[in-house]
Each structure stands twice: as structure tokens, then as C-alpha cells.
Amino acid sequence: MSDMITADLVDLDLSADTKEAAARALAERMASQGRVTDLEGFLADVAAREAQMPTGLDGGIGIPHCRSAHVTEPTLAFGRSAAGIDFGAPDGPADLVFLIAAPAGADDAHLTILSSLARQLMNAEFTSALRAVGDLETAAGLIRGDEVPSGEGRQDAAASTGGETGGGATGTASAASTGSTASATAGAGADGGTQGTSSTSQGAGSVFADTAAAPVAASAGAAAGSTAPPAGASAPAPAAPESAGSGAGSGADSAERPFRIVAVTSCPTGIAHTYMAAESLENAGREAGVELAVETQGSAGFTRLDPAVIAAADGVIFAHDVPVRDKDRFAGKPTVDVGVKAGINRPTDLIREVRDKAARGETSAPAAVSGGTPVERAGDSTEGYGTKLRKWLMSGVSYMVPFVAAGGLLIALGFAIGGWEVNKAPSVMDHFVWTQTGSWGALLFQIGGVAFKFLVPVLAGYIAYGMADRPGLVPGFVGGAIALDINAGFLGGLAAGLIAGGVVMGIQKVRIPAALRGIMPVVVIPLISAAIVGFLMFVVIGKPIATAQKGLTDWLNGLTGANAILLGALLGLMMCFDLGGPINKVAYTFATAGIAVSDPGDSAMKIMAAVMAAGMVPPLAMALATTVRGKLFTRTERENGKAAWVLGASFISEGAIPFAAADPLRVIPSSMVGGALTGALSMAFGATLRAPHGGVFVIPLIGNPFLYLVAIAAGVCATTALVVLLKGMRKQAPETTTANPAADAATTPKETKQPVAA
Structure with a gap:
């Protein structure tokens, strides 16, 4: 992060009184360093990101950020406000403001470095040091990592406080390495005894410890001579120990296997909130005495959690504002589905909710896991059916519009070049003369016509996708193609998409053996849903819709x-x-x-x-x-x-x-x-x-x-x-x-x- 922030990009006396003014003041510093080429264009991109969701966080932090074509290199500016600036956080104004600017084509390495700042913001020592710092260079050094906040990074201090001071791998590593936790670290095996629980959450490909050892945080508490009652209070024990899951690392049947959670975090930009939510969940997991592995689906790409980790998990937390990629991997487990800011602001509540669901046996069906629209998260239980329906329809429309624009413009250009008789021209496969404008007009017209043939299938397919995720694509496209074939047109595509999504969601509610879950989205669901949708479109509702479509067309032509x-x-x-x-x-x-x-x-x-x-x-x-x-x-x-x-x-x-x-x-x-x-x-x-x-x-x-x-x-x-x-x-x-x-x-x-x- 050394090249991302310098003393010139720090303002310890930020006098702005609105978030717009704060963004402008910090952006002007970026522009003065040549890191922003168009100040107003960049601020417009910041405002557009802010309009998606406020960037204020609990704890007095504002973190406006965006990816913009007007940024020359990944840059971070910091401002400290004495009066506080309202960034929409529930607990009030922010006194620490970080403006993150990433180029539109930022490379993965730089975005990964930016994500590390988001994780640091979850460390109280880091934010306290920034509030106390007195000069610009020291503040920049703290953010770069050149300066270490008091108490951070010292393993002896981490061990004496139960391994929680660092807020990351360092603290848990030192805790796990104390003498009284030797058995736990020996049993961890795959983690090498170096990072304990933290290694499972920060390394997406690592696996849960195959032992029944107590959680690292609890072990560290024992090392410090405490009984760690908070972990027990927030994480009630199962009715009986699962000796089968204990592995060979511990021979005591009374040893309790930790509750295991997998989580996915993501935000629209994929730079800040994604990683802040991950850090917050990881910290809360350590405090609650659970093993928690997080998959951060950020702008720098993502590494999928090991299937073994997901299979061993007792519950799932989705904290996201954009679609969870490959969501069906988490099907059939107790699931909490919330926005990314909930993952930052109330991680302890989310862990408790997923444990309560597991205790009640609420193992969600695949439909519940994939039920949110992939284009706009619909996991909020307070949303009405009308809101969800609008999102489903907009999912289809958003994917259809590019086909409309490309096909329509090609057809229009074909008419402009080839004349109004171009629609009667023979196929360019049979007749194309390179020197004739008419042939080029016919070529554009026919390409546009092919693009237009995708409109109704794409509309139907992605309405179904919005309802049921990837399993909805096959019946949706099939239903849309049938609607086109029987002249049911646009109305037929709408109906086919909604029917396909509903059929898939219905199939997903059927409980099936775990051994068959792997072939459900690939074979069973496409086969059954396509057959049902095809039958309904051809035999039951296709003809009435086609009649209605013809009536609408005749009415328009008669206006x-x-x-x-x-x-x-x-x-x-x-x-x-x-x-x-x-x-x-x-x-x-x-x-x-x-x-x-x-x-x-x-x-x-x-x-x-x-x-x-x-x-x-x-x-x-x-x-x-x-x-x-x-x-x-x-x-x-x-x-x-x-x-x-x-x-x-x-x-x-x-x-x-x-x-x-x-x-x-x-x-x-x-x-x-x-x-x-x-x-x-x-x-x-x-x-x-x-x-x-x-x-x-x-x-x-x-x-x-x-x-x-x-x-x-x-x-x-x-x-x-x-x-x-x-x-x-x-x-x-x-x-x-x-x-x-x-x-x-x-x-x-x-x-x-x-x-x-x-």
C-alpha cells in the first residue's frame, strides 16, 4: 500500500460538513497529485456508488469508494473531521473518512491491497491510533502499515489477552501456540498449528480442523487462566458430543466439536464492504467460539471455499448486495441471508441466528438458498411479493435490452444502407457482392434479425434466472423459444419466464437424499422443468397468450x-x-x-x-x-x-x-x-x-x-x-x-x- 497513500493525501483537519464536500476535499488532493484526471467525473462516480448504498459504518467511519475511468492508479485519501460528517451510518456521523479510488481496470494485486485496509478498519487499535495521531506522515504510515498501533502485532500481548487484540491471524496464532492449547494445535493438522480458526476464514481454500478441539479463542482463554464463559453463553452446546466427527486428534468423547459456519460476503464495488464484513464475521466467530470460513467475492476475484469445508459446515451466512456466485454450493443448510452492512454491523446476531436455525432443524431447501434474484438481492424477508416480482421482471429486461439495442441498430442501419426493400433481399449466404451497398445493407439487416430472435428467449430465461438462479435458465430459455415459435411474442416470454422460475422453485422444495443433490441442478431439474414448461406453453396457455398478443398488436396498429x-x-x-x-x-x-x-x-x-x-x-x-x-x-x-x-x-x-x-x-x-x-x-x-x-x-x-x-x-x-x-x-x-x-x-x-x- 506504500504507493497508494502519502502525507499529501491526508487531511487531519477536514472541515467539510457534508459527505459530498468531504469527498470533494479528498478528491482534490488526489487530483493535485495527478491520480485523478477528471475531478467532476470522478466525483460523479463516487456519488453514483453512494446512491447504491450509504458508505457510513458503525464506529464513526465513512468509506466512500468507487472504480472510475478517471483514476490513474489505485489511491487512498484519509480525512479526520472534528465535527463529524453524516455518511448514513446508524450510530451517527463519521470522524474518520477514507476515500478509495480504483481505476476501472485495476489489477487484482492492487484491489487485494485495498481490501486489507477494509479489514484494518475492524481493528479498534487501528482506528484509535488514527484518532490520536498528530502529524500527516505518521497517519499515512499507519494506513500503509509502516507504523504499528500500540499493542498490535506483539504475540506475547496477544496471548495474554486470549488472542483477540490483533483482530486477525496474528492474535489467534499466538493464542494457539501457548502451552495449554498444544492439543488443539496438534489436532488442527491441516492448518499447521499457526493460525487456528483464522486460517480457515482468511484462506478460502483451507479446511476446518478435523478434530473436536475447542475453538481457538476459547483455548486461548484457557491459556490465560479464564473459563471463557462468553463463548459458552453465545454458543449453546449440542445435545450430545459428536464423537464421530471428533477425528483422531482428541480421544476424549466429551470433547465438543465447534459449531462450523461458512460465509460469503460481497458488495457492489467489491473493494471495501466485502472485506470489512469478512473481518467482522471472523472476529465475531472467534468471540463466539465457532469455526468460521469466509469466501470474499470481491473485485479481485475470489477463491472458492473447499467443498469439504462447505460440506462440514453446520450453517451458512450470506452478507451480500450483489449475487452470490455459485450459490447452489451451499444448498440444504441453515442459512441467514442479509445485506453486506449487516455482516459489518451485527455479526454476532447473524451467528446466533444461524445457530438458532440449526438448533430448530431449519435446514433450508435449495430454493430458499437460491430464492433471491441474482441481479438484486431479495433475501430480505420483509419484501412483498410485488417487490420481488418487479425484481424478477427487471432481471429479464436488463439482460434483454442489449440484444434489443444491438439488433435494432443493425436492422436500422441495414435499412439506411440497403433501402426499404432490404427486408426482401435473399440470404447473404446465397448472394453477397462485396462492392454493392445493397449486400452490406442486407448483411446488417440479417445479423440484426438473428439478434432479435434471442429477445423473447433471453427475457424468459433471465426472468427464471432471477427467480431460481442457474437452474431456471434451461426451462426459461425453452419456454421463451416456444413462445416465439407459437407467436406468443413478448407476453408469452413474460409468462414462460415466470412459469419456469416457479416450476424450478417448486422442484427445489422437494427434499432429496444428499447423494442425489449433485445431479439435481445439472440433470434432474433441467429435465423435469423443461418438460413441464414445454407442456404448459404448447398445450395449455400458449394459444390464449398468442391470441392476446395478436389483439394487442391489432390495437396498437389501430391507434x-x-x-x-x-x-x-x-x-x-x-x-x-x-x-x-x-x-x-x-x-x-x-x-x-x-x-x-x-x-x-x-x-x-x-x-x-x-x-x-x-x-x-x-x-x-x-x-x-x-x-x-x-x-x-x-x-x-x-x-x-x-x-x-x-x-x-x-x-x-x-x-x-x-x-x-x-x-x-x-x-x-x-x-x-x-x-x-x-x-x-x-x-x-x-x-x-x-x-x-x-x-x-x-x-x-x-x-x-x-x-x-x-x-x-x-x-x-x-x-x-x-x-x-x-x-x-x-x-x-x-x-x-x-x-x-x-x-x-x-x-x-x-x-x-x-x-x-x-
Whole structure:
């Protein structure tokens, strides 16, 4: 970590009063060292990561972090705040702030080093030393590991305190090496008697000790002359010792085998929270007297736990905010499934929960283990069915959209190059002339057509994947292909995906012998589920869905006049309501489903045009508003406004999110008004669009392009006027004074009033 942080990247008197200001102050230090090339772009990436989940941790720690294309090398900056800064932690503001910046293509070695900081933050001695340090170089040295906090790393001290002072392998190693624990270390065998329990948790490939020896922490307590009652209190003993599992390391039948837990931790970025949760769980495991092995699925990749370790485990803890990879390895065991921050903040509770489940015999079926959506974790028992259904559908849509974009643009380019008769061209396998533009147009058109054939199967397959993980893929794809074959279309794909996921989840609830579990996801589940889904789609529900799909198509093709204009306005409202969120995606998916055929109707292409036009309005309007009335916006918003020109022109509605997040009550309604106007005008003008994406870059492919641009301009002007009016009318808040005069000088009066708008 020596090249990641220097004294120039440390601020022991951080005067920022918001997390945004803190990130900016630390990022400016990175930029001054040439480690960040685009300050505003990097801060936007930090804000986007922060929007996924607050980065405040219990214990007064804030750890904003991201991977960004604007970072030249892995970098860490540290700030200490006397007043504290709110990073969303349950226990209050953070006084220790670490900003971690990783390049978009950071190598595994550097990401591994970054993860070591996350583990250090779980060590109270480390954080105490940072709070007490008085000079920049010493603070940087502590973080790099050059300076050792008082009491850390001394094995004699670790042994005298039960091996818990180090918070890592060092403490447990010294504890395990004391004389009174010789039998335990001798029995550990595979661990070499050097790291005890810690070696199983930090080395993903290591195995549990094949003995019935007491846990290392408990043994260390015995070495220090204690009876270690906390371990016994939090870890009730089984009804009877398991002599069969004791192994040869201990001949006493009364010896109790430790409770064994395997855990997986992961977070969206895979840099900080992943490893902090692992360290927290490991520490809690030692205190509770259990053997705990953690698999950290971070950005630097992951090493799978040894199957023998998983097989020997008595329970499983998932602390994750992204999908657990190869989750079916942990099927059939008592399981606690929570977010990654729960692994950091309440590891003792999680260990107790999994032990209680094991004591009650709640061995979860494979469906319960794989029941969360792989795209967005759905393990929270408080989520309603409607929330889970939305996640399942968005899983399918998110995988389908790239096929839509690639196939649609290829088809549109094929028409542009080869003319409107290109759809009647013979196969390029039979006729292709290198010097004829018509042949190239036909080639692009036919490639796009092949890509479009995957839309419905991919939609169905990944809806099922969202419900039941990998076992849902086969019946989902089969059902989607059948829906395409019987002309059930988009509606058939939705139904096939939900049916496939439900069938697999039902099969997984059936208890089977352990010997057969290995072939279930590979042979049994795909065979039975594909047969059931195929039967239902061909014989039972396929024809009614196909009829409904034809009726919907006929209704769209029959829309004229006022009905078409109202539909355009509605789609415009939906596109601008959540700017890339679920409602936006529903409208976009509705439009792309209409053109996802080789010969879409005129009405379907009008709907696609209206949706894309409305989606361009919010970012373009925010860009225009920051240009004509910049004083109403903060400096950061004015910088974001420059990027919003390009994002809006490219049909990326998310370009308006920073403005909506800062002032939702003014920006979102204004955007919806402009989007509805644009959608209605686009439909009224009869503009058509065959490409599902592209913004102004596919204007040559649009029918009635001039009037189409007029519709977009009208919506942009309406939104701009409304947002400027609303922001100008807002009640002015009294000026506030920050503790940093330089920050005050660089901040416009409107910046200090921004929280009022929110």
C-alpha cells in the first residue's frame, strides 16, 4: 500500500460538513497529485456508488469508494473531521473518512491491497491510533502499515489477552501456540498449528480442523487462566458430543466439536464492504467460539471455499448486495441471508441466528438458498411479493435490452444502407457482392434479425434466472423459444419466464437424499422443468397468450388521432418519472417489444419514436437550464449540465439524475411535463423509429425527422421554463457559514441553499 497513500493525501483537519464536500476535499488532493484526471467525473462516480448504498459504518467511519475511468492508479485519501460528517451510518456521523479510488481496470494485486485496509478498519487499535495521531506522515504510515498501533502485532500481548487484540491471524496464532492449547494445535493438522480458526476464514481454500478441539479463542482463554464463559453463553452446546466427527486428534468423547459456519460476503464495488464484513464475521466467530470460513467475492476475484469445508459446515451466512456466485454450493443448510452492512454491523446476531436455525432443524431447501434474484438481492424477508416480482421482471429486461439495442441498430442501419426493400433481399449466404451497398445493407439487416430472435428467449430465461438462479435458465430459455415459435411474442416470454422460475422453485422444495443433490441442478431439474414448461406453453396457455398478443398488436396498429396522442403523453410521463428506473424501463420495454420483429407495424415504430424523444428531454432540459440560468444551480450541477448535453443527445435519461436527486420536487414534475408534451407531439406528427436507441445519432433513420426534432425542442423548452420558474420561486434560506473560508469563497449562495430545495 506504500504507493497508494502519502502525507499529501491526508487531511487531519477536514472541515467539510457534508459527505459530498468531504469527498470533494479528498478528491482534490488526489487530483493535485495527478491520480485523478477528471475531478467532476470522478466525483460523479463516487456519488453514483453512494446512491447504491450509504458508505457510513458503525464506529464513526465513512468509506466512500468507487472504480472510475478517471483514476490513474489505485489511491487512498484519509480525512479526520472534528465535527463529524453524516455518511448514513446508524450510530451517527463519521470522524474518520477514507476515500478509495480504483481505476476501472485495476489489477487484482492492487484491489487485494485495498481490501486489507477494509479489514484494518475492524481493528479498534487501528482506528484509535488514527484518532490520536498528530502529524500527516505518521497517519499515512499507519494506513500503509509502516507504523504499528500500540499493542498490535506483539504475540506475547496477544496471548495474554486470549488472542483477540490483533483482530486477525496474528492474535489467534499466538493464542494457539501457548502451552495449554498444544492439543488443539496438534489436532488442527491441516492448518499447521499457526493460525487456528483464522486460517480457515482468511484462506478460502483451507479446511476446518478435523478434530473436536475447542475453538481457538476459547483455548486461548484457557491459556490465560479464564473459563471463557462468553463463548459458552453465545454458543449453546449440542445435545450430545459428536464423537464421530471428533477425528483422531482428541480421544476424549466429551470433547465438543465447534459449531462450523461458512460465509460469503460481497458488495457492489467489491473493494471495501466485502472485506470489512469478512473481518467482522471472523472476529465475531472467534468471540463466539465457532469455526468460521469466509469466501470474499470481491473485485479481485475470489477463491472458492473447499467443498469439504462447505460440506462440514453446520450453517451458512450470506452478507451480500450483489449475487452470490455459485450459490447452489451451499444448498440444504441453515442459512441467514442479509445485506453486506449487516455482516459489518451485527455479526454476532447473524451467528446466533444461524445457530438458532440449526438448533430448530431449519435446514433450508435449495430454493430458499437460491430464492433471491441474482441481479438484486431479495433475501430480505420483509419484501412483498410485488417487490420481488418487479425484481424478477427487471432481471429479464436488463439482460434483454442489449440484444434489443444491438439488433435494432443493425436492422436500422441495414435499412439506411440497403433501402426499404432490404427486408426482401435473399440470404447473404446465397448472394453477397462485396462492392454493392445493397449486400452490406442486407448483411446488417440479417445479423440484426438473428439478434432479435434471442429477445423473447433471453427475457424468459433471465426472468427464471432471477427467480431460481442457474437452474431456471434451461426451462426459461425453452419456454421463451416456444413462445416465439407459437407467436406468443413478448407476453408469452413474460409468462414462460415466470412459469419456469416457479416450476424450478417448486422442484427445489422437494427434499432429496444428499447423494442425489449433485445431479439435481445439472440433470434432474433441467429435465423435469423443461418438460413441464414445454407442456404448459404448447398445450395449455400458449394459444390464449398468442391470441392476446395478436389483439394487442391489432390495437396498437389501430391507434389514430386522439388515442395515439394520449398514449404518447402517457409514455412520455413514464419515461421521465424515474429517469431510468422501473417505470422508465416499463415504457421502454413496451416500445422495444413492438419493434422486436422483422416487419413491425407503423404504430409500433411511432411508439418507439415517442419513447426515445421523451427520454431525451430531461437531461437536455437540465443542460439548457444550467446554461440560461446558471445562478439557480450549484457549481457541481453546472458542471453536470455540460455532460448532460451529450447524455441527452444520446438518449441517456440518467443524465438528469443528479439534478433530480438534489431537487426532486421541482425537477421531476418539470421533466414529466416536458416528456408528456414531446411524446404527444411525436405521435401527432407521425414520427417513426425503427432503432431502439441512439438519440440524435439515428435521426437519419427517423420518419419525419424535422417535426421529430421540433417535438423534442418543445419538450425541452417546456421543462426548462418550468424548472427555472420553480427554482426561482423557492423560498430563500438564510446564508450559512462553513468552517472553511476557502469553501465559502468557492461556493455560490445558491449552493448553501440547495438542501432547502431537496
